[in-house]
Amino acid sequence: MSPEVVVRARNLSKVYEMGEVEVRALRDVDLDLYSGELAVLLGASGSGKSTLLNIVGGLDRPTSGTLHYHDRDLSEADDEELTMYRRRHVGFVFQLYNLIPSLTARENVSLVSEIASNPMTPEEALTLVGLGDRLDHFPAQLSGGEQQRVAIARAVTKQPDVLLCDEPTGALDAETGKLVLGVIDQVNRETGTTTAIITHNVAIGGLGDRVIRMSSGEIADITINEKRADLAGISW
Amino acid sequence: MIRLRALDRKMLRELWRLRGQLLSIGLVVATAVTTLVTMRGTYEALVRARGEYYRDYRLADVWSSLERAPNSLESRLENIAGVADVETRVTWYATLDLPWLEAPGQGLFVSVPESGRAEVDDIMVRIGRYVRPGRANEVMVSEAFFLANGLVLGDTIRAVLNGVRRDMEVVGAAISPTHSYSVPPGALYPDDERYGLFWMSEAVLGPNLDMEDGFNEVAVTLAPGANEVAVIRELDRILDPYGGLGAYGREDQLSYKILNDELESNRTMGTAFPMVFLGVAAFLLNLVLGRLISTQRTEIGSLKAIGYTNREVGLHFLSYSVAAVGLGTLLGALGGVWAGDAMVGQYEEYFKLPTLQYRLSWSLVLIGGGISLLAAVLGGSGAVRRATRLAPAEAMRPEPPARFAPGIVERAGVGEVVSTGTRLILRNLERRPVRAALSSLGVAFSVAILVIGMFMFDGIDLMMDLQFRVAQREDLTVAFNRELGIDVRHELARVPGVTSVEPFVMIPARLRSGHREREIPITGLEVDGRLRRIVSEDGRVHPLPMSGLVLSRMLADRLDVSRGDTVTVVALTGLRQTELYPVTDIVDDLLGVAAYLNVNELRRLTREGLRASGAFLLTDGVRDEDVNAELKRAPAVASVVSPATMLESFQDQLDDSLLIAVFFIVGFASVISVAVIYNGTRIALSERGRELASLRVLGFTRREVATLLFGEQAVITIFAIPIGWGIGYGLAYLVVQALASETYRIPLVVSMQTYTWTTAITLVAAAASAALVRRRLDRMDLIAVLKTRE
Numbered sequence A: 001m002s003p004e005v006v007v008r009a010r011n012l013s014k015v016y017e018m019g020e021v022e023v024r025a026l027r028d029v030d031l032d033l034y035s036g037e038l039a040v041l042l043g044a045s046g047s048g049k050s051t052l053l054n055i056v057g058g059l060d061r062p063t064s065g066t067l068h069y070h071d072r073d074l075s076e077a078d079d080e081e082l083t084m085y086r087r088r089h090v091g092f093v094f095q096l097y098n099l100i101p102s103l104t105a106r107e108n109v110s111l112v113s114e115i116a117s118n119p120m121t122p123e124e125a126l127t128l129v130g131l132g133d134r135l136d137h138f139p140a141q142l143s144g145g146e147q148q149r150v151a152i153a154r155a156v157t158k159q160p161d162v163l164l165c166d167e168p169t170g171a172l173d174a175e176t177g178k179l180v181l182g183v184i185d186q187v188n189r190e191t192g193t194t195t196a197i198i199t200h201n202v203a204i205g206g207l208g209d210r211v212i213r214m215s216s217g218e219i220a221d222i223t224i225n226e227k228r229a230d231l232a233g234i235s236w
Numbered sequence B: 001m002i003r004l005r006a007l008d009r010k011m012l013r014e015l016w017r018l019r020g021q022l023l024s025i026g027l028v029v030a031t032a033v034t035t036l037v038t039m040r041g042t043y044e045a046l047v048r049a050r051g052e053y054y055r056d057y058r059l060a061d062v063w064s065s066l067e068r069a070p071n072s073l074e075s076r077l078e079n080i081a082g083v084a085d086v087e088t089r090v091t092w093y094a095t096l097d098l099p100w101l102e103a104p105g106q107g108l109f110v111s112v113p114e115s116g117r118a119e120v121d122d123i124m125v126r127i128g129r130y131v132r133p134g135r136a137n138e139v140m141v142s143e144a145f146f147l148a149n150g151l152v153l154g155d156t157i158r159a160v161l162n163g164v165r166r167d168m169e170v171v172g173a174a175i176s177p178t179h180s181y182s183v184p185p186g187a188l189y190p191d192d193e194r195y196g197l198f199w200m201s202e203a204v205l206g207p208n209l210d211m212e213d214g215f216n217e218v219a220v221t222l223a224p225g226a227n228e229v230a231v232i233r234e235l236d237r238i239l240d241p242y243g244g245l246g247a248y249g250r251e252d253q254l255s256y257k258i259l260n261d262e263l264e265s266n267r268t269m270g271t272a273f274p275m276v277f278l279g280v281a282a283f284l285l286n287l288v289l290g291r292l293i294s295t296q297r298t299e300i301g302s303l304k305a306i307g308y309t310n311r312e313v314g315l316h317f318l319s320y321s322v323a324a325v326g327l328g329t330l331l332g333a334l335g336g337v338w339a340g341d342a343m344v345g346q347y348e349e350y351f352k353l354p355t356l357q358y359r360l361s362w363s364l365v366l367i368g369g370g371i372s373l374l375a376a377v378l379g380g381s382g383a384v385r386r387a388t389r390l391a392p393a394e395a396m397r398p399e400p401p402a403r404f405a406p407g408i409v410e411r412a413g414v415g416e417v418v419s420t421g422t423r424l425i426l427r428n429l430e431r432r433p434v435r436a437a438l439s440s441l442g443v444a445f446s447v448a449i450l451v452i453g454m455f456m457f458d459g460i461d462l463m464m465d466l467q468f469r470v471a472q473r474e475d476l477t478v479a480f481n482r483e484l485g486i487d488v489r490h491e492l493a494r495v496p497g498v499t500s501v502e503p504f505v506m507i508p509a510r511l512r513s514g515h516r517e518r519e520i521p522i523t524g525l526e527v528d529g530r531l532r533r534i535v536s537e538d539g540r541v542h543p544l545p546m547s548g549l550v551l552s553r554m555l556a557d558r559l560d561v562s563r564g565d566t567v568t569v570v571a572l573t574g575l576r577q578t579e580l581y582p583v584t585d586i587v588d589d590l591l592g593v594a595a596y597l598n599v600n601e602l603r604r605l606t607r608e609g610l611r612a613s614g615a616f617l618l619t620d621g622v623r624d625e626d627v628n629a630e631l632k633r634a635p636a637v638a639s640v641v642s643p644a645t646m647l648e649s650f651q652d653q654l655d656d657s658l659l660i661a662v663f664f665i666v667g668f669a670s671v672i673s674v675a676v677i678y679n680g681t682r683i684a685l686s687e688r689g690r691e692l693a694s695l696r697v698l699g700f701t702r703r704e705v706a707t708l709l710f711g712e713q714a715v716i717t718i719f720a721i722p723i724g725w726g727i728g729y730g731l732a733y734l735v736v737q738a739l740a741s742e743t744y745r746i747p748l749v750v751s752m753q754t755y756t757w758t759t760a761i762t763l764v765a766a767a768a769s770a771a772l773v774r775r776r777l778d779r780m781d782l783i784a785v786l787k788t789r790e
């Protein structure tokens, strides 16, 4: 019995029009995310990883193609429906963090936990990412990596059905990177959250159930790992 | 303890962070609300107080003067259909001997019932008491005269009543709605030192004037629903055999008309100014809040991305609008209480309405706050909608610059000669031309408001100059208390110090054209007269034609006649002849309304020989005191008015009320400039903070970075100034049109000085705004700005 498909994308294309120039960020991409899996997206800079994840997370709309969350067709969803989809089901770690500068770390996380149905407390979430002692710092008072970890705490706090992380370890040293990946791995294993991680780090690919390689807006190939590697064995 | 949601905390913190900007926007609202609440509120208070005054002191609805009628006629008047109450009385002009003044004074004596009060046209005793029955020498004087002459109760005033000198004891000072505006005959403005009202018991006054059992003035009130025109016609019919001079309603009664004109222009100002201010405030709220919220684009995107709905995001950001407008409305209401009291206090002195009191009108506060809130919410929600319409993925990224192509200025080759800094400034302006234009328009409005606040001084200066230096070139205007033979000109010319004499004739008349008519004195001037000339607002002297009427534009409009039309003139003296005259000329004059006729033609109309009602005199300027003394001794002289004195009293009157208005207007305009420029700069700082911080890190000095930031605002301000002049001129035109009344018309002129002042004030406001932001720029924490990703 094959595992249940949580997110099903078919023929996704995304074209950015900039005056006379057209950028084809995605070309006819098909992607399934399976329940409880951890998928790792690899690919060169500009290959369309963020664009794909943004569409899957309901942050953006494809130029063409369809998107289903379970049986729900999100291709034609209006703004209201997409908002509810993000609010109820998706946890997102943004590549640019997008923290609110006027709110502390704890408050940035509360912002999400307050509108979630079954959240962990902001303190729990921040402790998970190793920031239990930085609760009341404003983003400007945190290092780049710490800001990234607040962004991750904000994504996991609501215990989402789908967790999408755009380069969650980009700004982190190996040690902290492992801590953060451990948190994501733990959330994925313990709660069965369907998870997708974008990374440039090929080594991280071993952690996932599948590795999806993108190139020039297309999925180049998909590798299935027989066994997920242990975090301890990964180095970069 | 209340647990605040993170979103609410963000709101409070943001409101605090933006306090300077929100306060400056709030102040715009505050000034607009204050203006509305004060000006319109004052008007409402005046109307209320006038109504109470007229009701409590029973101002008549129709009056008529006549030569003499027996008291027995009163019952016939009471029986006229539509008449409620009738009061008959005796009025008489008398010369006053006021030893402390150089020139003789003049008094209008009015009889009052000996016991009880007048049923119509009552008076209000403000100092002292009412005259007592049987006391032949008691008199009550008008309060203005009492105060202007520093009288005390018990003082004696000597008057020449019907050729007999009488000493009278002042027992009270009073005001009356019938004479709320009292001017000496032949003068345009009150002269409270030399002219006053004297109320005496009818039992005393009548016999003194050979008016025992008779009257020469009647005042009636109308029953509800009565037809004024019919009553006037009936009064005229009954009084005609008794020398009736024509009954007239309130619209033609001087005091009523003046007060009504004042209230009309007060209403115009009290409506137009707040509307302009509210309109500008609404525009600014829309603009500034829109821009302010636009800078929050990435946050709006982030909030949406993590699952907040458009509604939640919208309400959150609308808190800016609500906070600014709420604060502004509150301040505006407080300001209104203070300014309203002050303004009404000013008017108290001037209008003398006993119950005049300012009351804060909550409905006006709500109107002002409501309009502002609407504008703020529209502006804010527009910006929120623009941001929420974007997919969060896009909104979360900083907005890309609009286009990358070099702009017009650079393509025109200017780029080669200007520095990189200037090029950056120009490029920023060119990339967002609409935004720059709207900001310029915002500043232009403040310039325009300054122009309409200040141009009035220019207009009044010109009006004074034309009236008192071009039109009225005489040193003294002498009015006789009856028509004198033309020989009087030689007598006057013989007075030592008098160098030139030009007699004039002035007779009461009714002008009619079709169904429109108007009672007004006709002034007869000599064709070759040099002292009193007819001058239009462009300064042109209109020569008096040999025949035909010259009318003020205001009067011509009221009669609906133009040059060449024919007007029926009924003389209201003597044999009451009727004659048709063509309208030969119409003048756009500035003060009062007048009808002029060649003096010889006027004499033909009255079938009288060569007579004079008064004369214009030129003196040698050396023996003026002697001239005054000499004229004062002449029993036939009713008044001596010097245009110079009139000029002074007129200016005093206007300056007081205008100064307050100008204070308001300059304050408001400054608030607008600061709001636009300060907010513009702050917003530019928050949009380009990273860029500027990077430049600092790259080695640019604070000064260079500041130049980049402020250069854009400087260009916006400089463009705004001429635009503001243009808008201001247009608004000034509207103000002039709206303020035009029979009393005066302010000409539309804007002096160089006004343009200079408006520019100076705007530049100071811009510099002050820049200084405020400069501090922030200097203290900018470079690391913090560069570290946080938006």
Ligand SMILES: Nc1ncnc2c1ncn2[C@@H]1O[C@H](COP(=O)(O)OP(=O)(O)OP(=O)(O)O)[C@@H](O)[C@H]1O
Binding pocket: A016, A017, A018, A023, A024, A025, A043, A044, A045, A046, A047, A048, A049, A050, A051, A052, A095, B394
């Ligand atoms: N808003 C946009 N307008 C125009 N082009 C865009 C926009 N966003 C992305 N692109 C282009 O689409 C392509 C894919 O972008 P995307 O952000 O998905 O790349 P990525 O694989 O996430 O790269 P990276 O690893 O550098 O984050 C790129 O060529 C990018 O330049």
Ligand SMILES: [Mg+2]
Binding pocket: A049, A050, A051, A095, A166
């Ligand atoms: Mg990316």
